[in-house]
Structure formats: structure tokens, C-alpha cells
Amino acid sequence: MTDKKTDIYDVACPLPISDYPVVTLAHGGGGRLMHQLIETVIGRAFAGMAPGEQHDSAVLEPPAGQRLALTSDSFVVRPAFFPGGSIGHLAVNGTVNDLAMSGAVPRWLTCSLILEEGLPMADLWRVLQDMRTAAEAAHVAIVTGDTKVVDKGKGDGIYINTAGVGFVPAGRVVAPSRVAAGDAILVNGDLGRHGMAIMAVREGLSFESAIETDCAPLTAAVEALFAAGVDVHCLRDLTRGGLSSCLNEIAWAGKLALEVRERAVPVREDVKAACEILGFDPLYVANEGRFAAFVPESQAERALAALRQMPGFEQAALIGTVKGPDPRGKVHLTSKVGVARVLDMISGEQLPRIC
Amino acid sequence: MKYMDEYRDEEGVAKLAEAIQRAVTRPWVVMEVCGGQTHAIVKFGLDELLPKQITLVHGPGCPVCVTPVEMIDKAVQIAARPGVVFCSFGDMLRVPGSRGDLFGAKAAGADLRVVYSPLDCLKIAAENPAKQVVFFGVGFETTAPANAMAVHLAREKGLKNFSLLVSHVLVPPAIDAILSSPRNRVQGFLAAGHVCAVMGTEEYHPLAAKWKVPIVVTGFEPMDILEGVLMTVRQLEEGRGECENQYARAVRRGGNLGAQALMRKVFKVVDRKWRGVGEIPMSGYGLADEYAAFDADKIYGLSGYTAAEDAECISGDVMRGNAKPLDCQAFGTRCTPEKPLGAPMVSSEGACAAYYRYRRQEA
Numbered sequence: 190m191t192d193k194k195t196d197i198y199d200v201a202c203p204l205p206i207s208d209y210p211v212v213t214l215a216h217g218g219g220g221r222l223m224h225q226l227i228e229t230v231i232g233r234a235f236a237g238m239a240p241g242e243q244h245d246s247a248v249l250e251p252p253a254g255q256r257l258a259l260t261s262d263s264f265v266v267r268p269a270f271f272p273g274g275s276i277g278h279l280a281v282n283g284t285v286n287d288l289a290m291s292g293a294v295p296r297w298l299t300c301s302l303i304l305e306e307g308l309p310m311a312d313l314w315r316v317l318q319d320m321r322t323a324a325e326a327a328h329v330a331i332v333t334g335d336t337k338v339v340d341k342g343k344g345d346g347i348y349i350n351t352a353g354v355g356f357v358p359a360g361r362v363v364a365p366s367r368v369a370a371g372d373a374i375l376v377n378g379d380l381g382r383h384g385m386a387i388m389a390v391r392e393g394l395s396f397e398s399a400i401e402t403d404c405a406p407l408t409a410a411v412e413a414l415f416a417a418g419v420d421v422h423c424l425r426d427l428t429r430g431g432l433s434s435c436l437n438e439i440a441w442a443g444k445l446a447l448e449v450r451e452r453a454v455p456v457r458e459d460v461k462a463a464c465e466i467l468g469f470d471p472l473y474v475a476n477e478g479r480f481a482a483f484v485p486e487s488q489a490e491r492a493l494a495a496l497r498q499m500p501g502f503e504q505a506a507l508i509g510t511v512k513g514p515d516p517r518g519k520v521h522l523t524s525k526v527g528v529a530r531v532l533d534m535i536s537g538e539q540l541p542r543i544c
Numbered sequence: 545m546k547y548m549d550e551y552r553d554e555e556g557v558a559k560l561a562e563a564i565q566r567a568v569t570r571p572w573v574v575m576e577v578c579g580g581q582t583h584a585i586v587k588f589g590l591d592e593l594l595p596k597q598i599t600l601v602h603g604p605g606c607p608v609c610v611t612p613v614e615m616i617d618k619a620v621q622i623a624a625r626p627g628v629v630f631c632s633f634g635d636m637l638r639v640p641g642s643r644g645d646l647f648g649a650k651a652a653g654a655d656l657r658v659v660y661s662p663l664d665c666l667k668i669a670a671e672n673p674a675k676q677v678v679f680f681g682v683g684f685e686t687t688a689p690a691n692a693m694a695v696h697l698a699r700e701k702g703l704k705n706f707s708l709l710v711s712h713v714l715v716p717p718a719i720d721a722i723l724s725s726p727r728n729r730v731q732g733f734l735a736a737g738h739v740c741a742v743m744g745t746e747e748y749h750p751l752a753a754k755w756k757v758p759i760v761v762t763g764f765e766p767m768d769i770l771e772g773v774l775m776t777v778r779q780l781e782e783g784r785g786e787c788e789n790q791y792a793r794a795v796r797r798g799g800n801l802g803a804q805a806l807m808r809k810v811f812k813v814v815d816r817k818w819r820g821v822g823e824i825p826m827s828g829y830g831l832a833d834e835y836a837a838f839d840a841d842k843i844y845g846l847s848g849y850t851a852a853e854d855a856e857c858i859s860g861d862v863m864r865g866n867a868k869p870l871d872c873q874a875f876g877t878r879c880t881p882e883k884p885l886g887a888p889m890v891s892s893e894g895a896c897a898a899y900y901r902y903r904r905q906e907a
Contacts, residue, residue, distance in 0.1 A: 392658075392660060394660070458545055461545050462545055465545070465548065467660075468635075524587065524588045524589050525552045525554070525588065525766075526552060526553075526554050526557040526588050526589070526590070526593075526766045527554045527557070527558070528588060528589025528590070528592050528593060529589065530586070530587070530588075530589045530902045530903075531901075531902055531903070533900075533901045533902070
């Protein structure tokens with residue numbers, strides 16, 4: 190692993206900062222070292238993305254006649270590198286996906302870094318490269334940012350905040366208020382991989398094959414739905430709290446009863462096994478490249494077909510329906526043995542159980 | 545998943561439910577002892593498949609739930625000490641003591657680590673010779689062997705900075721205590737399959753004979769539980785009171801003899817206080833005298849400490865089968881998983897938490 194990091198660093202960044210193998214407080218001090226860091230490391234990673242000249246803010250030209258979507262998200266994942274991705278991928282895709290869930294086409298991102306003194310420069314470079322790769326894959330540009338360095342022990346290596354701007358094409362309304370009785374509930378793939386990938390590295394658990402994060406940009410999948418002529422009522426990504434939080438939020442917001450069939454929810458065998466070992470429920474585990482789509486029942490098949498032709502989303506599935514109004518806003522789950530129960534939102538976080 | 549999906553088969557479940565329906569002629573009260581079973585019953589909705597005559601009540605078999613308040617307080621006090629690395633299973637962190645929980649201790653700066661095995665603590669101890677590493681050894685006969693192994697290995701390796709805060713409890717004395725109560729209404733038991741995988745079934749034969757009560761050692765998957773209920777109901781209907789083994793794929797009559805030998809060496813049977821229930825004689829493990837040097841209770845001078853439970857919490861009645869979570873005035877209002885009054889609301893295996901998560905609309 191160390192060798193690999195050195196390789197990337199040597200090949201892609203043979204720069205004066207090699208005098209500084211780690212981030213120091215001076216890199217955040219506003220002086221020459223900070224400028225060197227910004228220009229030779231951060232600037233190089235995001236080269237060519239920001240239009241116009243370098244200034245205190247990016248000045249951008251919005252497309253005419255479209256509504257602007259704005260979001261912000263902070264990323265503090267530990268560890269920063271995990272099977273299938275890093276905090277860099279998350280920082281881009283997390284914000285891109287929040288925009289995509291509003292029906293917006295993501296366009297620009299900011300990147301604010303909070304670095305802990307002592308962070309290996311090679312790690313920083315790797316994270317920035319991952320951000321660049323993710324940004325290119327999601328067709329967004331990182332156009333401005335900020336860097337702060339905090340004392341050793343005051344951070345966890347690296348924290349990233351990204352804000353994102355996207356544009357909603359005219360006539361498109363994707364919102365919880367549009368969810369209606371009769372809507373089909375779809376997911377774009379198998380659930381629980383990201384959360385279990387993180388748990389496995391964090392807790393030093395090894396399985397026969399590594400579970401990799403599902404982290405991915407969702408813009409293309411969302412656009413595929415619209416391109417197929419689906420009248421998408423609502424979209425919601427299945428991040429913290431997993432499927433259960435997403436569905437409960439929608440149920441509460443619209444005072445609706447939702448019904449989900451547990452057997453229809455795709456979960457990979459290795460994820461199921463890891464969940465069983467830790468006493469977790471995949472329906473509560475976080476994902477970073479999964480969303481629920483609420484579409485008219487008559488368009489469910491078309492929507493599924495559109496999703497399934499996207500690489501990585503072949504497991505897209507119809508998992509339930511919106512039954513009708515319910516003042517208490519409830520999600521009902523038909524368990525694997527055919528009995529209905531309430532699918533509640535988790536309180537706090539899932540804790541590995543004793544036995 | 546093998547050994548799991550075949551026991552969650554919808555058709556198999558339906559067939560067992562029908563068989564129970566045919567077997568029942570009168571009302572019966574059956575207790576599932578283990579919290580894992582409670583969780584499966586509520587999660588899969590198994591009780592809704594049972595005929596009305598059968599009442600399932602939830603037993604004391606959740607280690608998080610029965611660990612007494614003063615043990616949580618002790619854990620919090622030890623964790624707060626400088627130089628201590630306090631290790632615990634994850635779901636103990638949110639259990640309220642009389643003065644806060646371990647999450648609070650962590651927020652206040654304690655070095656608190658979630659581990660999956662007590663053996664991980666030995667590694668932490670070896671890597672941090674200047675620190676004192678303490679493991680919160682809770683649970684039934686299921687978690688006891690690994691804890692015994694950790695203490696045994698610590699001594700073999702000469703580790704001086706590892707200790708165990710022990711609050712182990714045993715199933716058979718709890719069943720005996722439930723049956724001894726004049727208010728008891730439990731007529732048959734599903735015994736905890738995993739406990740018996742370690743301990744075998746020998747202890748349960750005399751217990752079944754003494755009280756003329758069916759005790760069926762039962763697994764944790766939907767079909768296991770329903771088959772356990774069916775075997776219990778058949779005994780009740782036929783007037784038998786025997787120990788039977790539904791979970792034969794995991795449980796041998798003699799149990800795991802190696803684990804038992806190690807537990808006998810490291811632990812001794814002691815009187816133990818159960819949260820919500822009170823003290824039950826000879827119902828738990830403490831460290832044997834030979835291993836006193838690894839006893840956190842003694843090392844930190846906390847042996848005499850006691851604390852009172854919240855007066856409003858009826859967890860004792862819930863765990864003895866005298867009340868259901870929904871009978872509690874505080875359920876879902878003054879007592880929620882976010883702010884629990886008693887431990888059964890904390891653990892995912894606690895009866896109150898299971899009801900809160902899956903049954904709240906009935907309240």
C-alpha cells in the first residue's frame with residue numbers, strides 16, 4: 190500500500206513539496222508555503238477545471254432560463270481510504286448526488302479542505318486525484334475552494350466540505366410533495382455495500398472477498414430515467430440511515446403509507462453475511478451510489494429498463510408501492526416470511542451487538 | 545445464505561404455523577428466553593402467525609438488559625480514569641447507568657473502544673504497555689468462553705495491564721427464579737440455542753423435571769422458533785414436561801466440553817444481581833480466586849458500590865413475563881431508544897426496543 194502511494198506521488202507529482210513529506214501548520218499559514226501547496230498540489234490536481242482568472246471567488250456564467258440547485262455536504266469518513274474508494278470520491282459523488290436527487294444536472298463544485306498537521310502529502314495527493322477522477326466521471330468542475338490546517342490531534346487526517354451547484358431543466362419538478370398513491374418504489378441496485386465496506390476496514394474484519402463501496406455518481410442514471418420519458422415524482426439517495434430513513438422521510442413528508450417487500454430488496458450475499466455477523470440490518474446501512482425513485486406505477490417497467498442498462502445498476506429493482514394517505518406516515522415491510530411489520534427509522538446508529 | 549435462507553422459507557414457516565394451529569386446544573403461555581429470539585419473533589412477525597391461544601412472553605436473555613445499573617456505573621467510572629483504555633461490545637455503550645452511559649464517558653474524553661472479541665483487548669494491551677486495558681465482560685454462557693480465554697491467555701503471556709469487569713449471568717438459575725415466583729404464568733420455555741451449544745442440555749433436564757415444565761432448546765431462525773413453539777405446545781397438550789432439543793444442528797447434549805473446562809478454570813459461580821429482577825443466588829460468573837489479579841472490580845476498588853434503578857421502569861416484570869412492553873406507562877413517551885429509562889429499550893435484543901421498532905403503532 191505504501192509503495193503504491195509513493196508511486197502515484199512520484200509519477201504524478203514530482204514537486205518541490207517533496208521537501209515536506211507531511212502537511213505542516215505552515216501550509217495553512219497564508220504565506221509562501223500555503224501558496225506552494227495550493228498551486229503545486231491542489232491547483233495541479235484540479236488544473237483546467239476553473240474558468241477565468243484566479244481570484245477570491247469563481248465567477249461563473251449560468252445557463253439561461255434554468256433554476257439553480259445548491260447544496261453542501263461535509264465528509265469526515267474514517268478511514269479516508271477504503272475498498273473501492275476514498276473520501277475524495279465520496280466528497281464529489283455525495284454532493285453531485287444530492288443535486289441529482291433534485292433533478293438538477295450538477296455543474297460546479299467547491300472544495301474546502303481541513304487538513305490535520307502531519308497528514309502525509311502523498312495521502313493528500315491521492316485524495317485530490319480521486320476527487321479529480323470522480324469530478325470528471327460526473328461531468329462537474331471543481332472551481333474554487335479553501336484550505337485550512339489544524340493542529341495534530343484536532344482533526345482526523347482530512348475533512349472535506351464540498352458545495353455544489355447544478356441546474357434544473359425547465360419543467361422538471363422532482364420533490365417529495367409529488368409522491369402519490371399508486372407510485373412504484375424502485376432502487377437502482379443492491380443495498381448496503383458502502384456501509385459494510387467501511388465497517389469491515391474500520392473494525393479489521395476480513396471476508397473471503399472484499400466488499401467494495403458502491404460509491405458512484407447518479408446523474409447519468411437520473412438522466413436516463415428522464416430520457417426514457419419517465420415522469421419521475423421523487424428521488425432520494427440512500428445514504429445515512431439507508432433505505433429505511435429515506436422511505437420514512439418520504440412517508441412523513443407526504444403523510445403516506447408505503448409498502449415494501451423485503452424479498453424484493455436486492456442485497457448481495459456477502460453483504461447479507463457481514464450484516465448477520467455484526468447484527469446489522471441492510472435496510473439501515475448507508476449507501477453512496479444508491480437511490481430510491483418514486484415513479485407512476487404504469488412507468489415502473491420502463492424506468493427499471495432504463496436503470497438496468499446503466500453499468501453497475503443492473504440489479505435495479507421494484508421494491509414496493511405507495512399505498513395511500515396515512516396521517517402518521519408509515520412504512521410497512523412484508524418480512525421474508527410474509528408477515529407485515531413497521532419499518533421504523535433507526536435511532537442513533539446501528540451498534541454491533543453482543544451475541 | 546446457507547444455514548439461514550432454508551430456515552426463513554415462507555412455505556416452511558406457513559406449514560409450521562398450521563401445525564401449531566392444529567396442535568393447540570387451550571391457551572398457553574410460552575417464554576422465549578433469549579433476546580435474539582425475541583428480536584427474530586418481532587422482526588419477522590412470527591407471533592402474528594400463532595393462534596390466539598398462545599401468548600409468547602419475552603424472557604431475561606438479553607445481556608445488555610440484565611446487566612445491573614451499578615455495573616454500568618462502574619464501567620463509566622473506570623473508563624473515565626486517565627490511562628485506561630476501556631473496551632466493550634458495541635451495544636453496551638448506550639445503556640443508561642444511574643449517572644450516564646459509556647457514550648457520555650467517551651464524549652467527555654474517555655478512551656473507549658468497541659471490540660468484537662475480548663481477544664482484541666489483549667492486542668491493545670500488548671501494544672499499549674503504559675495503559676490499563678479493561679474489557680467489559682458481560683453476557684450469558686455464550687460470551688463467557690471467549691472472556692475466559694482472554695483472561696487465560698493474558699496470564700499465560702504475563703500481561704499485567706489487562707483486566708476484566710465481569711458481569712456474567714447464567715440461564716438455568718434465571719429460569720428457576722421465574723418458575724419459583726408466585727406470580728409466574730409461564731408454562732413452557734424456548735431455551736436459548738447458543739447458550740446450549742456451549743453448555744449442552746444436561747442442566748435443563750432436572751429443571752424440566754423439577755417444575756414439570758417443557759423446555760425446548762431452540763434456534764433463532766423463523767422456522768427454528770416456530771418448531772420450538774410446536775414442540776413446546778405438543779408437550780403442554782400431552783401433559784409432558786421434558787427437555788427437548790429443536791436445535792440439534794448446533795447443540796449436542798454435552799455441549800462444548802473444551803469451553804466448559806476453560807470456564808470452570810477461570811470463573812466461579814457467584815450470586816449475581818440482574819437488572820430489573822434483583823439478586824438471584826448462584827446465577828452468574830465471577831473470576832476465580834486464582835485470577836483475582838485480572839478482576840477490574842478489585843483493581844479499581846469498586847466491589848462495594850451499589851446504585852438504584854429507575855423506579856418507573858417495569859423491565860423486571862417484562863423480563864419475568866408478567867408484563868409486555870406496551871403495558872408500561874412510560875413506553876414510547878418518557879422511555880424511547882433515544883432516551884431509555886431501562887435497558888430493554890436500549891439493546892436491539894431488548895423486548896422494549898424490539899416493540900418500539902416494530903410495533904409502535906399499537907401503542
